[in-house]
Amino acid sequence: MLLAGYLHEHPEWRFLAAGSGTYCLCVTKDHPTPGEQQPATTAITAGRSANGTSLATPLWASSTWVSTGLVDARRRATGRRSTEFYSRYANPTVRAFEEAIAALEGAEDAVAYSSGMGALTTTILALCSSGSHIVAQHQLYAGTLAFLQGPCARFGIDVTFVDGTKPGAFAAAVQPGRTMLVLAETPSNPLLELIDLDELGAIKGPFTVVDSTFATPLGQQPIKHGVDLVIHSATKGIDGHNDATLGVIAGERDLLDEIWGYGVLHGATPSPADALNALRGIRTLAVRTAHQSKSAMQISTALAAHPEVRAAHYPGLISHPQYELGQRQMRSSGTVLAFEAAGGLEHATSVLDRVRLVRVATSLGGPETLMCHPATSTHSSLTAEELADAGITPGLLRVSVGLEDPTDLIADFTQALERVTTSA
Numbered sequence: 205m206l207l208a209g210y211l212h213e214h215p216e217w218r219f220l221a222a223g224s225g226t227y228c229l230c231v232t233k234d235h236p237t238p239g240e241q242q243p244a245t246t247a248i249t250a251g252r253s254a255n256g257t258s259l260a261t262p263l264w265a266s267s268t269w270v271s272t273g274l275v276d277a278r279r280r281a282t283g284r285r286s287t288e289f290y291s292r293y294a295n296p297t298v299r300a301f302e303e304a305i306a307a308l309e310g311a312e313d314a315v316a317y318s319s320g321m322g323a324l325t326t327t328i329l330a331l332c333s334s335g336s337h338i339v340a341q342h343q344l345y346a347g348t349l350a351f352l353q354g355p356c357a358r359f360g361i362d363v364t365f366v367d368g369t370k371p372g373a374f375a376a377a378v379q380p381g382r383t384m385l386v387l388a389e390t391p392s393n394p395l396l397e398l399i400d401l402d403e404l405g406a407i408k409g410p411f412t413v414v415d416s417t418f419a420t421p422l423g424q425q426p427i428k429h430g431v432d433l434v435i436h437s438a439t440k441g442i443d444g445h446n447d448a449t450l451g452v453i454a455g456e457r458d459l460l461d462e463i464w465g466y467g468v469l470h471g472a473t474p475s476p477a478d479a480l481n482a483l484r485g486i487r488t489l490a491v492r493t494a495h496q497s498k499s500a501m502q503i504s505t506a507l508a509a510h511p512e513v514r515a516a517h518y519p520g521l522i523s524h525p526q527y528e529l530g531q532r533q534m535r536s537s538g539t540v541l542a543f544e545a546a547g548g549l550e551h552a553t554s555v556l557d558r559v560r561l562v563r564v565a566t567s568l569g570g571p572e573t574l575m576c577h578p579a580t581s582t583h584s585s586l587t588a589e590e591l592a593d594a595g596i597t598p599g600l601l602r603v604s605v606g607l608e609d610p611t612d613l614i615a616d617f618t619q620a621l622e623r624v625t626t627s628a
């Protein structure tokens with residue numbers, strides 16, 4: 205209702221069809237052009253609105269703000285994204301983080317949430333109603349999949365899953381007048397599949413949404429390709445230190461204001477402390493990403509050549525089926541790779557047991573190299589059939605490459621794999 209009312213009033217949006225609570229929208233994709241400044245510099249200069257003369261951004265921990273009287277209180281209460289009213293609405297520290305993300309994505313604005321899932325679910329529930337339709341990539345983070353298959357189905361939101369790596373698959377599944385969202389994740393979790401951002405950005409009608417968590421804003425800018433909304437789990441590379449749980453959406457300001465309006469009611473509000481940690485993470489994002497993606501390339505090359513590895517998956521490898529696409533749309537190939545232990549589940553189990561430097565943990569993007577077994581951790585909610593369908597084999601291991609020296613990491617993977625060879 206909120207969304208419909210808002211869009212009817214907004215000059216840049218035009219309804220193609222409306223009926224029984226479902227809408228299809230035609231968007232004037234008037235995306236801002238990014239500035240001349242290099243992203244590594246923007247990571248330093250952006251998001252300083254809460255600073256005053258302080259070089260470091262202050263932590264505004266307050267949940268509420270004092271008004272001078274009724275007129276002032278009403279101004280704060282009714283202003284869109286007023287940062288000095290109540291922190292479920294907005295908060296100066298969180299706002300600084302949002303501004304930094306908007307600048308890095310080349311977006312008009314951004315809005316933060318309590319987690320990546322908070323950002324995703326708020327977007328879906330803000331833009332879809334009962335009877336709406338979503339087109340989604342078949343390979344997604346399992347939490348996103350579970351939300352699309354569970355609560356969405358319960359709320360009467362239909363989802364069509366497609367293999368988004370096939371040219372034209374998303375566009376072909378769009379139902380004009382009914383599809384509200386086209387949702388992709390690139391690179392995808394856990395197999396590092398890529399989605400063609402130009403193709404996605406060219407889809408007219410529904411809102412196009414990209415979960416760009418694995419790339420970070422330093423790795424790719426989906427909005428430049430015409431995509432409407434970019435979502436990140438900032439818990440990952442953006443924060444970069446495993447000490448914040450945070451999500452963020454970037455895109456056109458008017459659309460984000462509308463999602464924000466719904467989000468105030470939904471309440472997946474970010475913590476200012478997490479926003480501050482993530483803002484500090486942004487300051488070093490460029491150097492971290494450069495080091496980690498270089499290491500990921502070296503490690504995936506070593507793993508691809510190892511006799512006990514059936515396959516290595518990393519967009520920077522020439523053997524990756526979408527290598528050319530990655531080179532075209534990504535600034536760096538990312539910090540996450542996956543590989544399949546040749547001996548299946550038993551072998552993967554022994555690799556996880558034997559690594560010494562690499563830590564066995566889920567999540568990604570931090571300074572410590574982490575490894576997990578997607579079939580029993582991040583994607584454990586999938587059935588055996590769904591796992592097979594998504595290509596998540598029993599021997600698959602996902603690695604988030606950290607900031608250690610890659611030589612030490614390669615030695616650790618090699619000893620973990622080779623010990624199996626000698627004892628077999």
Ligand code: PLP
Binds near residue numbers: 393415417437
């Ligand atoms: N998107 C991707 C690609 C993820 O890998 C994850 C979590 O691993 C999420 C979204 C959810 O993020 P969060 O855990 O911050 O809710």
